[in-house]
Amino acid sequence: MSVYQQIVRTYFFVVTWMSISMAVIMFNKWILAYYGFPYPLALTMWHMFFCSSVAFVLVRVLKVVKSIGMSSKDYQRRVVPIGLLYAASLWLSNSAYLYLSVSFIQMTKALMPGLVYMIGCIMGTEVFTPKVTFNMVVIAIGVAIAAYGELNFVMIGVVEQLSSLLFEATRLMLVQVLINSQGLGMNPIQSLYYVSPACFVCLSIPFMALEFPLISERIESGSLIVSPYIMLGNAFAAFALNLAVFLLVGKTSALTMNIAGVLKDWILIWMSASVFAAPVSTLNLVGYFLAFLAVCYYNNHKLQQMKSREKANAKDEEEGGKKEDN
Structure with missing residues (x-):
């Protein structure tokens, strides 16, 4: 594949993922x-039901x-x-849309x-360093300033959004500990096949207590x-987003997705204000x-760590090859 073809392919997957992600939001x-x-x-349960059904058909x-x-x-x-x-x-995260603007929600992310x-430091998957911790404090200060300047600040929405981020961060760490570390890596279809039914069942409990009576009353009244x-x-768009993430990361890299995500957030802020x-x-x-800026610095720090590990691994392989030759 020529360099031109690689560039075109990368931009195609980036634009596809960004478009679907923004459309879903x-x-x-x-x-x-x-x-x-x-x-x-109800909306989240519908997404999980749809994803579970499609994944079941594709797998079984x-x-x-x-x-x-x-x-x-x-x-x-x-x-x-x-x-x-x-x-x-x-x-x-979906509940927060009832109270907060899309632009402010993207800022909190x-x-x-x-x-x-x-969470990684607590679980032992990340190493605590003062430099990285200071970087995270700067990010928190920036988000706090953005929250202070939010014109439509609703406390319940902010609490829901921050709680959503905390749950998501914990989930990502558990995926690393319970799935990836055990050699059970899954592609998006497999993840939906296994995780979506469990998610649907967990959502059904609060749904029956909180939203089912309200929906039933409105259905009866017409x-x-x-x-x-x-x-x-809407459900198909949510399903397509999972496939777009898989294609973007699989055909390019997670770093490309992070960089595209930064651009996507700025576009969503503008779209929220416009639409x-x-x-x-x-x-x-x-x-x-x-x-x-602090997030960009942190991403660059992680990239340098990744390159250092790759160089160390390449050096170890080279030294191991020389020993075998000798």
């Missing part, structure tokens, strides 16, 4: 806050993707905790590297009118820009 915001369906639990019926043959004991021990955290993260680092085409399109008329203050932008 804006679509969810519109359904929950403007369409007349303010039920984040069409056999496009193979299952990894996990026992019921391993499923309960490794997948169910991840599904529980995933359910909480999705529920709370700058805290994710710090939360992952903190005030709840939802187009099946809109809901089907939903969400006000963005100067203090918002100043705080997020500070957090953005």
Whole structure:
């Protein structure tokens, strides 16, 4: 493959992932806050049901993707905790759309590297260093400034969004500890096949207590009118996003996804202000820009660590080859 073809392919996967990701975020915001369906639990359960069904067909019926043959004991021990955290993260993140603007939610996501680092230090997957910790403090200060300048600051929405990020960071660490470290790496279809049903069951418990009575009352009164085409399109977009992530990381790299994610966040901030008329203050932008610079510095730090490890591994392999020759 020529250099030109590689560049075109990389940009194609980047644009595809960014487009689908932004479409899902804006679509969810519109359904929950403007369409007349303010039920984040029901919407998240619908996504999980759709993803579980499609993954089941692909794995069990069409056999496009193979299952990894996990026992019921391993499923309960490794997948169910991840599904529980995933359910909480999705529920709370969708709930935050009822109170906060898309732009401010994207700004708070700058805290994710710090939360992952903190949880990683607790679980022993990350090494505590003063330099990285200071970097995370700068990110937190930037997000705090952005929050202080938020014109539509709603405390319950902020608590839900921050809780969602905390659950997601914990989930990522558990995936690393319970799945990847055991050699059970999964592609997105396999992940949906195993995790989505557990997530659906975990969501059904609070759904029956919180949203089912409200939805039933509106159905009986005839005030709840939802187009099946809109809901089907929303679920398909959520499923397509998982495939786009797999293609982007598999065909390029995780670093490319991180860089594209930074650009996507800025575009979403602009789109939120344009489409939903969400006000963005100067203090918002100043705080997020500070957090953005700190996140870029942290990503560069991780990249240098990765290169150092690759050089060390290459050197060890070279020295091992020389010993074998001797």
